[in-house]
Amino acid sequence: MRFPATVPVIAALALTAAACTSGATTSAEPRKARPITPVAGCGAGSWTDPADLAQDRKPARCEKGMPAARPLARKTKITVASSTGSAEFVAPVKLGIANGEFGKENLEVEFKQLGVADSIPLLAKGEVDAIWSAPEAAFFNGIDQGFELRWVLGNFAPGAGSKSGLWARVPQGTAPDALKFGDGTPVGTLIGKGSVIMYPMREVLRKHGTDLKKVRFTGLGGPADVVTALDNGGVKAAWVVDPLWKQLDGKPGMAFLGGQPHGEPLGGMIYGPSMLRENPDAGVAFVRALIRIYNTYFTGDYKKDPAFVKQLSSVLGLKSEILNAVPSSQWDWEIRKDTVERLQQAFIEGGALGKAVPESEAVDRTLYAEAVGHKP
Template sequence: MRLPVFVPIIATVALAVGACGGGGAVSADTPREVRPITPVEGCGPTAWSDPSNLAPDREPARCKPGAPAPKPLAKKTKITVSSSTGSAEFVATLRLGIAKGEFAKENLDVDFKQLGVADSIPLLAKGDLDAMWSAPEAAFFNGLQQKFELRWVLGNYSSNPESKSGLWARAPKGTAPGSIQLGNAQVGTLIGKGSVITYPMSQVLGRHGTDLKKVRFTSLTGPADTVTALENGGVDAAWVVDPVWKQVEGNPGVHFLGGQPLGEPLGGMIYGPGMLRTNPDAGVAFVRALVRIVNTYFDGDYKKNTAFVGEVASSLGLKPESLTAVPAPVWDWEIRKGTTDRLQRAFVDGGALGKAVPESEAVDRTFYAEAVGHKP
């Protein structure tokens, strides 16, 4: 599938989507066909958890290594998937899966494109992209309100309890982090208010006496600027990502306040109408391969395996030490109940979204339910 040279703006695509990918006869509101779900060998009761279980120490769903086994499509199918980066660790399952031929086992030819979310959403809705490995950011929900047929179908990971990727604040040496009040603090960020990180940031700010409407945001141009602004007093607080927080850890005047909620993935795979409606067999096959990749290669603390870390680093174009510098994320393909509600609440509070849509219009768990053989 070849991407067009010019990326149309979302408003333009909204007028055209009704005529694409289905002959204009089917709208996003038309119910999709209910597919049968049968048991899958190697995927027992541990392959599914109650979506309403929000316990931070919840065990992620797992099948046996190598499961679910491939079910090759009758015809080789090309899948075009985008992500905002090809080198961050959150794309490791996708990149390593391509390198190890896991998608080829499903008779899928995966074409990876590096595109930002804002560019990907209209292409996904129009059918020029099949999937997006990213997160349900504000642009995703704005697209849903324009009746784009999009769904978040697969989670990616939740934060490791030992990770300190999150909000760090300046305070005198010896200050207890829990006593820090941010009020109308100046907060540095590499992201806009439309990013999913707005949700955990709003939670942390709430625990420290303020909210998204009260703080003053300062845009920073890169990870190095985040460290400099914190250490030199250019900002009162900043969201510091992996592995950059290692540079401020140990500074007695900078304190970690909190990060992404444990046990709750905030990103993963988003499908457009091609996978949702036109070719759901390919949609399930793609999800099945990703679930198998997690079970086979990314279960537990895989960073203890030096040889495997080298493989992952090579697939991402990174040095192994950049991966081992921070704890392994907890890979988790499931989507928690209410996550899209919490995300949208933060987007509305931050001014990135006008109104919210119900979870039923944003999430579809049936693809991974079919892949592991669980009847919801």
């Protein structure tokens, strides 16, 4: 999984609290329903049952190049923030800017690099229109404060063969499935307890006899330190991201225990009041462009196309060999039912969240439903 490290939750809470006194928009009034009409090129396959969590579920798809652009009457500038501009998970946004996909909707998209803790208060105040990130603990804490924030579009799930996830040292003669973690087991991490990674980590740890409250998380300085800490025994397990797990794959004494669930995106686009309420036409247009990008550029094993990998390399500032080192992801704009509930359970167990908010206050599927012409 390619989500970047998050800042400590305490900082996120402090910034969120500060936004309470700075004119942030709250969600006291429900959004008005918008009409949904059929969209050419987006048939029955452009929507799947949100409750379907099958590992082999095929993502929703429209025809290539669809849904067609419906340019806004006036050119509209929007600002989208993300914590990095060079990781593969941000590729649809960066590629959309480079290839003029947003321009087709009469949108001018400004990309800003901001950490999650910095961008959540700005989003709530309307100073940033959207965040390309994940519904982390700071997101739910913001909603609990009354801010109008919604997860409106999914991003990806790991592709077949991906081993981004929890890796562990396994004693000789012990099968990985039989490995048990005792209380206080040191687990290396680059992420805070407020990251969405806590959800899949929680599920993997449960299978090995422990949970987020019982293990002892050890902060590591950087991505390369994860592999070093596992090698020298400084930690028993660690979450290893793309493409670093390639250094451990097949190495004696190392085992992949599990990662992000296939078929369940854990991030994507988060909107604030400016796109949800003040200019919903722009909100739908931006979602529509991103869905078109998925359908056009990120279907199947897109990394088999050397020319496309070369373009991604240029857009992201990453070497082609880094992109080719890991499998193509499965890009998926839909948000699964109860994903936010599972995320919040992990945050509460890990101590990053005090209480859960209902899915209806955290997720809005109506924008992508309108973009593909599906009436739920």
